[in-house]
Amino acid sequence: MFHASEVFEFARAIEENGRAFYQAMGTNARQPELRQLFARLSQEEEQHILDFTRLAARATPYDPPESYPGEYAEYMQALVDNSVFPRELDPETLAQQITTDQEAINLAIQFEKDSLLFFNGLKNLVSVTETAMIEELLRQERRHLCELHSVLQKK
Known part of the structure; x- marks a missing residue:
């Protein structure tokens, strides 16, 4: 059983x-509107x-359903290990280490x-009832991505 x-x-x-x-980037951002965006994203x-x-x-x-035992756990672990923020990275x-607002936005987009x-x-x-909550989180993350992309396009 997978937990x-x-x-x-x-x-x-x-x-x-x-x-x-996002808290650190809000502190380091040069532009006030970017500081506000990062502060709001941190709260979300x-x-x-x-x-x-x-x-x-x-x-x-x-x-x-798996093609071999542990396949899904390995898949999810690979996603975590290869994310923008692996466990060993603070x-x-x-x-x-980020020197420009554009660099910060690009990293936030990748995140x-x-x-x-x-x-x-x-x-x-998750069960069908919990899927709705995951869908809402996905909707919010897509909105974050769109907002960040929009800011990047203005640069």
Whole structure:
């Protein structure tokens, strides 16, 4: 049995890294509108952390269809390990290495894309009632991506 609650812990860690990154970028951004955007994104990541905490508490063991035992767990682990924020990378240290607002936006876009890919995989691990919550999180992450892309296009 695969324990979806473990994956929700990964999801929480991704969001915690995103929150820390956006907080650091908000502090370091040169343009006031970018500081505001990063501050708001940080707050929204905080809400996502709470959402995943609730989902983890309700999650039940699940046996996803696999072509070999452990396939889905390996897939989700690979997504986590190859994300913008691997476990060994401190998002605040990364934010300090960024020298331009454009660099920050590009990294934020990559973070949102990685999140979308991971959260889309989560949909296969939850009940139909929990899928709606994952869909809402995906909608919010897509909005983040669109906002960041829009800011990048204005540069």
